[in-house]
Amino acid sequence: MVEEINKALAGVHKVSPFDIQCVRKVHQIDESKPQFFYRPMFSSARYSRAFVDWMVAQHEKTSSFFEETRRAARA
Numbered sequence: 001m002v003e004e005i006n007k008a009l010a011g012v013h014k015v016s017p018f019d020i021q022c023v024r025k026v027h028q029i030d031e032s033k034p035q036f037f038y039r040p041m042f043s044s045a046r047y048s049r050a051f052v053d054w055m056v057a058q059h060e061k062t063s064s065f066f067e068e069t070r071r072a073a074r075a
Contacts, residue, residue, distance in 0.1 A: 022073035
């Protein structure tokens with residue numbers, strides 16, 4: 001997923017797995033956004049293309065989206 005987001009951001013910003021973890025925590029993705037998240041019974045979590053598109057759209061609205069989310073996750 002990190003590669004997909006970085007490709008969609010086209011070099012404007014580079015995200016890390018920690019950025020995605022912060023977004024999941026701060027925006028409660030796993031608990032409140034079933035269109036973004038699926039956990040198979042015997043496998044690790046899967047995230048949809050809609051989640052990637054949503055994060056890119058958030059970054060386009062607010063260029064400091066990932067920085068603000070990291071700060072919020074640490075608080």
